[in-house]
Structures are given as structure tokens and as C-alpha cells.
Amino acid sequence: MVSMKNRILDHFGLKVMSLVIAIVIWIIVANVDDYKTTKQISGIEIEFVNGNAITEKNKVYEVPEGTTIDIVVKGRRSVVEELTSEDFKATADLSKMSVTNAVTVEVSAISSYVARDLTISYTNNAVTIAVENKIEKQLPITVRADAEVAEGYAIRNKTATPNLITVKGAESVVNTIEEVVVDVDVTGANHNLTANAQPVFLDHNGEVIESTKFEYDVDEVAVSVEILQTKKLSVRVKTAGEVKEGYAIASIDYQPTSILVVGEAEDLAKVDEVLIDDVDVTDCSKDLETSVVIADYLPSGIALADDIEEVMIKVMIEAVEEKTLVLEADDINVVGKEQSYQYAFTDSEGGYSIKVRGLKDNLDKLKVTNLIPSINVEGYGPGIYTFTVNLKEIKGVEVLDTLMVELEIKSEE
Numbered sequence: 568m569v570s571m572k573n574r575i576l577d578h579f580g581l582k583v584m585s586l587v588i589a590i591v592i593w594i595i596v597a598n599v600d601d602y603k604t605t606k607q608i609s610g611i612e613i614e615f616v617n618g619n620a621i622t623e624k625n626k627v628y629e630v631p632e633g634t635t636i637d638i639v640v641k642g643r644r645s646v647v648e649e650l651t652s653e654d655f656k657a658t659a660d661l662s663k664m665s666v667t668n669a670v671t672v673e674v675s676a677i678s679s680y681v682a683r684d685l686t687i688s689y690t691n692n693a694v695t696i697a698v699e700n701k702i703e704k705q706l707p708i709t710v711r712a713d714a715e716v717a718e719g720y721a722i723r724n725k726t727a728t729p730n731l732i733t734v735k736g737a738e739s740v741v742n743t744i745e746e747v748v749v750d751v752d753v754t755g756a757n758h759n760l761t762a763n764a765q766p767v768f769l770d771h772n773g774e775v776i777e778s779t780k781f782e783y784d785v786d787e788v789a790v791s792v793e794i795l796q797t798k799k800l801s802v803r804v805k806t807a808g809e810v811k812e813g814y815a816i817a818s819i820d821y822q823p824t825s826i827l828v829v830g831e832a833e834d835l836a837k838v839d840e841v842l843i844d845d846v847d848v849t850d851c852s853k854d855l856e857t858s859v860v861i862a863d864y865l866p867s868g869i870a871l872a873d874d875i876e877e878v879m880i881k882v883m884i885e886a887v888e889e890k891t892l893v894l895e896a897d898d899i900n901v902v903g904k905e906q907s908y909q910y911a912f913t914d915s916e917g918g919y920s921i922k923v924r925g926l927k928d929n930l931d932k933l934k935v936t937n938l939i940p941s942i943n944v945e946g947y948g949p950g951i952y953t954f955t956v957n958l959k960e961i962k963g964v965e966v967l968d969t970l971m972v973e974l975e976i977k978s979e980e
Contacts, residue, residue, distance in 0.1 A: 620662035721872035736781025808849030834868035903945025
């Protein structure tokens with residue numbers, strides 16, 4: 568027992584010194600093996616906090632999509648080599664944003680054990696945020712039904728419920744919204760349709776704007792489409808009033824001359840034309856050009872199926888001229904003659920003059936024979952008589968004189 572004790576105590580100081588030296592050597596070797604090193608960690612996702620500091624000022628902000636940060640870490644090799652982007656947390660506090668809309672990103676290790684022996688450095692730890700005024704805009708909702716319905720049918724009415732939508736968001740985005748539509752398929756339809764549809768937002772080029780970029784208060788729209796039979800109607804135009812004295816209407820041109828309408832079958836059966844009878848030419852002395860809204864002349868229950876909404880009208884007005892025609896006795900048809908009598912005009916030497924008035928084009932074409940001059944002698948016996956010559960009315964020509972002729976009737980000897 569004493570011997571064992573003596574062995575332990577023998578050279579005790581030397582043994583303690585050896586132990587200390589061994590520990591020191593172990594520490595040195597361990598430190599040499601776990602030396603300090605650096606590593607770049609890329610793609611750490613940034614969490615943006617305190618966004619209400621911006622939105623409370625009636626503004627909106629947009630963070631650049633896919634915004635991440637890269638860092639360089641320095642620490643013990645055994646720790647650093649195992650680190651990934653998942654071991655770090657990156658935070659940007661929007662309440663501390665600068666006047667240039669830049670915000671500093673703070674990065675820290677998630678594990679406190681890792682964090683205590685780690686140095687983090689950045690190439691750039693500032694992110695610029697897009698900040699804009701938040702605005703609100705109310706727009707009508709339009710039903711879009713571009714397909715063709717069944718032949719002989721057309722859409723009379725399209726309704727959306729609700730028919731208004733309110734959009735809120737960044738000023739630059741909301742102001743690009745030109746139109747809001749809901750689409751409904753009417754291909755080959757010959758009856759009324761109902762459907763539910765989501766609103767589609769379009770810019771001024773008709774391109775779709777992603778609805779994730781703003782807020783809106785209508786997610787679904789109830790759509791109703793009224794589909795009825797069609798009928799083609801002729802268009803007729805009449806003038807009202809009198810043109811200035813000395814002038815006349817030469818012609819009336821208008822387009823379209825027919826239109827396609829839609830309505831219930833019983834309403835369509837009651838109408839064959841659209842009459843526009845109030846084109847006012849009172850005191851006009853030159854051509855008149857005007858347009859009228861076709862819908863104003865359609866009867867109740869009838870609506871346009873065409874895209875054309877107006878009738879374009881041109882009334883040509885020209886100055887009237889006067890012309891003298893000369894009728895010979897042979898030009899006058901004597902009606903009701905008796906075979907036992909002889910008939911002779913006693914005042915026909917030099918012919919009979921008659922003055923007419925009208926448009927130059929009409930007068931240039933006018934011939935005496937067009938007037939078909941005649942007198943009726945039925946029931947008249949021998950003697951000398953004065954007759955009024957009957958003249959046919961010619962459209963666009965006014966006869967200014969009353970033509971009187973003297974006729975002698977004799978018995979055949």
C-alpha cells in the first residue's frame with residue numbers, strides 16, 4: 568500500500584508538468600486544425616417589416632421581386648463551412664426608410680451559438696423601395712360578347728351586376744386601367760344567357776393588366792345577355808319645311824339605306840321601314856348636311872343590331888330657273904272628238920308659249936311631249952270655244968302659266 572502511494576507521489580511535479588504540457592499541445596493542435604476562415608453566403612431572403620409606416624400615409628410600396636442579400640462571414644472553419652443561407656435572417660425595417668426610399672438590411676445568424684463567434688460583412692446592405700401615392704378609381708363594367716350568335720339573331724342588351732367596380736393601388740398602375748370587362752361566350756346562342764364571370768382589367772391598348780398589382784371590390788359579376796330575332800328595315804328620309812324662294816331640293820342622299828334591328832317577333836312584324844321625316848330645310852339656299860341618331864326613330868321594343876348608330880344625310884339644294892316652251896297645235900291632244908265634226912285651232916299661228924320653272928337639270932331634260940298637253944271636247948257642238956289645256960304634272964317642274972287655246976268646231980259639209 569505504501570509502495571503504491573510512493574509510486575504515485577514519486578516525481579509528482581514532473582507528472583503534473585507533463586499533463587499541463589499535453590493539454591497545451593492538444594489546445595494548440597485543435598486551434599491549428601480549426602483555424603479562422605471566410606465564406607460568401609448568397610441569396611438570403613429579406614423580410615420587410617413595419618410596412619404600415621408607409622401605408623398609413625396613404626401610400627403603397629413595392630419591393631423588388633426576388634430581393635435577396637449576399638454576405639461574407641468569418642469564423643471558425645468547423646462552423647463556417649456548414650453555414651447556408653437558411654442559417655441567417657435578413658430584416659429590412661421600413662419605418663427607418665431614408666428620404667431617398669432606401670432601407671438598410673440587417674443580417675444575423677439564427678443560432679446564438681453560431682452568432683457569438685461570427686463576423687458578418689456586406690458588399691451592399693441597402694435596398695431601394697418604390698413608393699407611390701395610393702389612389703382610388705371607379706370604373707364601369709362592360710360585358711364583352713365577341714362571338715357570333717345564331718344566324719337570324721342578335722344581342723339586344725347586355726347587363727352586368729354590379730356594373731361598377733372600385734380599384735385601389737399605386738397611382739402609376741391604377742391610371743393604366745382603361746376598361747374593365749367581363750367575358751361571356753354566346754357562340755351560336757338563340758336564347759337569353761346568364762353567367763358569372765371575373766372582371767378583366769385592360770390598358771389603353773386592350774392588353775390585360777395583372778389584377779395582383781392592385782385591390783378591387785368586385786370578385787365576381789353576374790352577367791345577363793338578351794338575344795332576340797333580327798329583321799332588316801329600309802330607311803327613308805323626308806324633309807320638313809320649305810327652302811328659300813327661288814330654290815328647290817335637287818336630291819337627297821343618305822347612308823345607310825337599310826339597318827338591321829332586333830326585337831321580339833311580334834314587335835318586328837309591325838315595322839318594315841324607319842322613316843326620318845324631320846330634316847328641316849326651312850329657308851335653306853345651299854346644300855344641307857346633317858346626321859340623326861337612328862335609335863330616336865325606332866318604335867318601342869325595337870333596338871339596333873348594327874354597329875351603325877347614325878344616318879348621314881345630305882340634301883342638295885339648287886337655284887331654280889325658268890324656261891319657255893313652245894307648243895304647236897299638233898302637240899295638243901284633242902280628246903272626245905266626233906267623226907262628223909272638223910276641229911281647228913284658230914289661234915295657233917306661231918305656236919303657244921308656256922313658262923315653266925325648275926332645276927336646270929330637270930328643265931334641260933324637259934320636252935313638250937313630257938307634259939302630254941290635251942283638251943276635252945266631248946259634248947261640244949259646232950262653234951268657237953276657249954279651252955284650258957291640261958298638262959301632266961312633272962316632278963321638280965312647276966308650270967307658271969295657264970295655257971288657253973281657241974278651238975273651232977265645224978260640221979263636215
